[in-house]
Amino acid sequence: AYYFIDGQFTKQDEIKISIDDRGYYFGDGVYEVIKVYGGELFTAEEHISRLFTSAAKINLAMPYSEEQLIGVARELIERNNLLDGHVYMQVTRGAAARQHHFPVPAVPAVVTAYTMEGSRPKENMKNGVAVKSVEDIRWLRCDIKSLNLLGSVLAKEEAKAAGCEEAILHRDGIVTEGSSTNMFGVKDGVVRTHPVSNLILEGITRQVVLQLCDELNIPVEEKAFTLAEAFQMDEVFYTSTTAEVMPVITIDGQTIGDGQRGEVTEKLQKAFATKIP
Ligand code: PDD
Numbered sequence: 001a002y003y004f005i006d007g008q009f010t011k012q013d014e015i016k017i018s019i020d021d022r023g024y025y026f027g028d029g030v031y032e033v034i035k036v037y038g039g040e041l042f043t044a045e046e047h048i049s050r051l052f053t054s055a056a057k058i059n060l061a062m063p064y065s066e067e068q069l070i071g072v073a074r075e076l077i078e079r080n081n082l083l084d085g086h087v088y089m090q091v092t093r094g095a096a097a098r099q100h101h102f103p104v105p106a107v108p109a110v111v112t113a114y115t116m117e118g119s120r121p122k123e124n125m126k127n128g129v130a131v132k133s134v135e136d137i138r139w140l141r142c143d144i145k146s147l148n149l150l151g152s153v154l155a156k157e158e159a160k161a162a163g164c165e166e167a168i169l170h171r172d173g174i175v176t177e178g179s180s181t182n183m184f185g186v187k188d189g190v191v192r193t194h195p196v197s198n199l200i201l202e203g204i205t206r207q208v209v210l211q212l213c214d215e216l217n218i219p220v221e222e223k224a225f226t227l228a229e230a231f232q233m234d235e236v237f238y239t240s241t242t243a244e245v246m247p248v249i250t251i252d253g254q255t256i257g258d259g260q261r262g263e264v265t266e267k268l269q270k271a272f273a274t275k276i277p
Pocket residue numbers: 033152177178179180181182200201202203204205206239240241242
């Protein structure tokens with residue numbers, strides 16, 4: 001398979017990455033995961049635009065334009081004959097002797113990208129998954145899609161160790177999001193989710209789902225809910241590029257709603273499926 005690194009399309013055994021890359025030392029960079037359906041990118045403009053926003057928030061100068069990076073993603077898909085899966089793309093602040101402050105003089109940012117095969121999680125989307133509540137100990141700039149993922153890694157591991165698919169993160173008793181997903185609840189037909197703020201990543205799938213709610217006349221409240229309220233929801237689901245719209249069946253072993261994929265969740269899944277290429 002081909003990888004994109006330092007402006008070149010390269011085979012894996014020819015890749016050279018500096019040990020001084022700030023991605024290794026500090027997680028000093030940003031990233032995106034873009035879904036590919038039948039060889040076609042899904043919501044690529046939105047993802048690349050968010051990559052630029054994340055980079056701007058950490059004062060990282062992007063070495064390419066948005067159009068160029070979409071071109072890179074397309075070329076990788078073509079070279080690797082990818083049908084279903086995703087494109088991973090990351091940008092680090094480059095390679096320089098290890099000092100916490102930005103390199104002086106500045107060095108070029110390093111863009112890396114590759115494709116990964118993967119099919120839609122159809123079984124889980126039908127049967128739903130278990131999640132575990134985990135305290136949200138991440139930093140206060142969760143709006144940045146940063147390579148610093150230790151908070152997410154520890155939360156996901158805690159969930160996995162408990163036999164769960166995802167962690168439902170809560171800060172001061174309030175549900176923020178999942179470790180790599182956005183969380184939603186449904187109560188009396190109203191869809192609830194944490195508002196856009198520094199405490200969550202504004203998911204592209206979250207945006208698609210809110211748009212679908214609008215189209216389907218499903219009322220939405222972008223208003224945070226507590227973990228205690230989550231247990232009382234009729235339905236809970238989470239969204240991400242790879243998980244799409246994922247029903248949650250239990251939280252900490254406690255059944256949500258009637259213990260099956262909820263009506264609103266299924267409606268949104270069906271509507272989502274009509275949007276994908
Ligand atoms: N995760 N919240 C967090 C903390 C995330 O890391 C992600 C994405 C999302 C959902 O965003 P989107 O709908 O744009 O994928 C929410 C990606 C998939 C990952 O880290 O693999």
